[in-house]
Structures are given as structure tokens and as C-alpha cells.
Amino acid sequence: MQIEWKTAPMPEWQADALIFFAFEKPCGYLPALKQFLGSSGKWLADSAALIDFAGKPGEVAVVYAPGGGPTPRIILAGLGPIERFETERLKFASALALRKCGDLGVARPAIPLSALEGFPGANESLAIGPLTLGALLRETLVGAMAGLHQFQELKSNNSAAAKTPESLALLWPEPPESTILEIVALARCEVAGITLARELTISPANRVTPSFLVKTASELAGRFGFKIEIIDLDTARSMGLGAFAAVASGSAEPPFFIILEHAPPGTENDPALVMIGKGITFDSGGISLKPRDKMEEMKQDMAGAAAVMGAFEAIGAAGLPGRVAAIMPCTENMPGGKAYKPGDVFRTYSGRTVEIISTDAEGRLVLCDALAYAAKRFKPSLMVDIATLTGAAIVALGKEVAAILGNREDLVASIQRIGASVGERFWPLPLWDFYFEGLKSEVADMKNTSDRGAGTIHAAMFLKQFVPDQVPWAHLDIAGTAWTDKDTGFSRKGATGFGVRTLFELARNNKCR
Ligand code: BES
Ligand code: MN
Ligand code: ZN
Secondary structure, three states: OEEEEEEOOHHHOOOOEEEEEEOOOOOOEOHHHHHHHHOOOHHHHOOHHHHHOOOOOOOEEEEEOOOOOOOOEEEEEEOOOHHHOOHHHHHHHHHHHHHHHHHHOOOOEEEEHHHHOOOOOOOOOOOOOOOOHHHHHHHHHHHHHHHHOOOOOOOOOHHHOOOOOOEEEEEEOOOOOHHHHHHHHHHHHHHHHHHHHHHHHHOOOOOOOHHHHHHHHHHHHHHHOOEEEEEOHHHHHHHOOHHHHHHHOOOOOOOEEEEEEEOOOOOOOOOOEEEEEOEEEEEOOOOOOOOOOOHHHHHHHHHHHHHHHHHHHHHHHHOOOOOEEEEEEEEEEOOOOOOOOOOOEEEOOOOOEEEOOOOOOOHHHHHHHHHHHHHHHHOOOEEEEEEOOOHHHHHHHOOOEEEEEEOOHHHHHHHHHHHHHOOOEEEEOOOOHHHHHHHOOOOOOEEOOOOOOOHHHHHHHHHHOOOOOOOOEEEEEOOOOOEEOOOOOOOOOEEOOOOHHHHHHHHHHOOOO
């Protein structure tokens, strides 16, 4: 769907459908809708449809203008009570309004930019920040575009696919200012990233193999000029990436340790922001085999790597100024004849040895080598890993909130804030030193699981052992949020693309070097 500009005053608006947002009654209408009701939209003011529309979250009403005219349909999308407004509400309302257009076969809907005026706390400034017009426009566009996304590639007959409008016009009485055009571009970058992450994650494991992720990374590198390095199994072994190699040993599919780097001229030697994504393209559990129920969903176990790829798509498209590096350890976790086994001990890249208790705790193994390698190679200003790491994160926080843990409280708080600003919720869990007690091993420096509960914390505590104290580090456990069992309006059933926006936002804040 294209985003277009139409410079026209209200009486000259023309669109297959005109979209307005409204708060829940009795608060009701924003200034643009009020103005419309008082001028070209008098017919709507007299309509019972307006009385019936309550403005509840998720509510979308289509009202038809008598005799058609230049705006034959008005679409009203509810934002819920004004006192509880969050930009996320606007994202959902916009997504549902555009989906409604798709369902009706409306080709060219429009949103008046003035429909984003009068929000609580919003002001005239177009600067990006909480509740400015720019921030509201960004949520509107991200919601509109990402809400329409549907993975169609493997359907031989896509007649059942939801339809998508051809273009969405933004109406404004004057030519758009450059700040507004920048926001449109920004939203496009984000949506491209979210889309890539969703498609990689929802794609089956016989398609998205580690080799496929290599192709994806190479394609990104070619398009945006990223440096790329691919480490195969033999090289990984010779480099000492022993934990990564152990996980890969049961699989017939070749594993790859993928490194991408965005270093605009002059930043090559700057400390890098490093993003590390878990890339288990299928997690069978290995010898500690998972139960059969829903095992197919373990194709999502590379959602961390997918979020990093998505963030890099957005970073490249936006041409961000700072140095950002990515490491994606990619392999299947399979129970082949050469598979690693419970009781085995491996030397990790850091030099420390790990006793395997469960081969199903494979994510922390591939990540521990990636963290140690990143710390040594990039002198990171900040290291963030993102992973579908523990089912315990779902037990603790559910499917809508990701766990965040790290070695700096202020860093955790600031990522939490950044996430909230783009509709991605993170909640902290503690990482007190005593949690290491549960990871002590009789035969090695540590074991890979604990039997003392707090699964998400023990996984993070394991990772912490591989992060030098002087490196600021945060761990994002997206086991609950990467996948949705229901259509949320913004995301259809399956992969959500969770994490892309937070990582991209971190990279945008990283411009000061
Ligand atoms: N990939 C899983 C975690 C997961 C669970 C992701 C549900 C998405 C949805 C991870 O590798 C795993 O198997 N974790 C184990 C850890 C346990 C063996 C300590 C788990 O959560 O049960
Ligand atoms: Mn596992
Ligand atoms: Zn896993």
C-alpha cells in the first residue's frame, strides 16, 4: 500500500473512504471530526450511525454518504476512553480501519492529518516524542501498514487472502513539511523491518534454515552496504565457539554464525551497539526431546534473529548514522546420532566449561558464545540480546509482555521506556548473584539449567557469566511475545515481529557517538 499526499482544504477532500478517530463517549469527537460534522459532513451529524458509534477500542463503523459525493464513506475508528489513551490505541484503531477498507474493497482511503489533532498532551510541534503530531502520525502509519500484513507466500491460491487498499492518502491543507515527510519515511522503514521479521518467523523450518538466514543477511548487506561475515561449523569449532558447535551437532542442516555490521564512514572504530539474536531455526529439544504438542510452533525459535534482521532492514533503510553490529548464531536443535547429550561438557568461547543438563536449554548455549565473542570483537557500548529463551517467561508475564534483565538498572529502565513508547512492553526480573547457586556443577564451571524454579532468571544468570562487567548488557526474553495465538488487529495469528521497533529505536538513540 502506497502512502500519498493530497494538499486540499476540507471542502475539497476526495477519497473512497475518509477515516476519523474518536474517543469513547461521552468524550467523543476530536476537532477534525467536529469540524467535518459542522461543514461538509452535516449529513453525518444527522445520522443515527453517529449515535450508535460509541468509540470503544476495536470499534469500527462505516457510514455511507447519501448520494455518494466526493467522500462516499466515512469510517469511524474507536480509541477508547480519553483518560486511558496510549499511542498503541491509535495504532490498533488505524490497523482496524485499514483492514475494514481492505474487506470492503476500498482502493483509496484517506486520513486527514487534522484527525490527529486534539489528542491529550499532543501539541503543535512536529518533533518526534510522546504524543506530538509526529508521534501520532507514526503510530497511525505503522498500524495501517503492518496491520494489513499477511504471509501469503506458501498459499498456491490466495483468493482467500484479505484485500489491501492500493494507497492511503494523507490530507492536509498545505504541502507537507519535511518533518512530516521524515515521519512517513520512518514508519515505512519500521514496517519493512516488522514485515521481514514476521515473514522469517512464521515461515516453516524447512524453508528458513540457517542457510536461508545467511541468504537473507547477504541480501540485506548487498542492499544497504553492511559488512557481513559468515562462520561455518568447521570455522566455529576452530575459533572455539564450542557451545554453539555443541548445539549444532545433532542437525544435518549446516549451522552458521552470522555477523552483520553497519558502520557508516568515520564510525568504523567507534564502540558499537551490538544486537544478538537467537537463531534456532527449529527447536525439537534435541535428545531432551520436547513433547509432540505444538512442536510445530518451535519454528519460531529464531524470532530473536528475525527481530535483529528486521531492525537491520530498518536501520539500513533509514541510513542511521551510528555503528551497529549484529550477531546471529543460527542452527537447528535436533536429536541426530551425533547430537550433544545430557551430561556432556563443552568448553565455550569464553574458556569456561558447561555441563549440559538439558539439551533443550540450547538457546543460552548459542547465545553465550555470541555474547563472549561480541564483547571481545566489538568493544560494545551496549550489548542487547533478544531470544525466545524460556517458556517460564510466558508463565511469569504472559503473551503480551517480554522479560528484560541486565547488568545495569538504568539501562533496563531506559529500554523499558523505549519499548513502551513503541508499544512493546518489557518488565524487569531480578538478577541477584545468589541465583548462580542453582547453576553450580560438580564436573564443570557451571551447568546449563537449574532445578530451582525461576527459569527465565536462571537462563539470564547463565548468560550474565559471559558478559564482562564493564559492558552494559540487557537480555530480552521474547518467548511469549514473538508469537500470537489470536489475531490482535495489528498482527495476524502467528509471528508478531516483536522487538524490531525497540531495537530500531535503540539504534536511533545511538547516533551520538
Ligand atoms: N525455545 C524454547 C523456549 C520457548 C518456549 C520459546 C515456548 C517459545 C515458546 C527454549 O529453548 C526451551 O526449550 N527452554 C526450556 C528451558 C528448560 C529446558 C530449562 C523451557 O522453557 O522449557
Ligand atoms: Mn529449547
Ligand atoms: Zn529454544
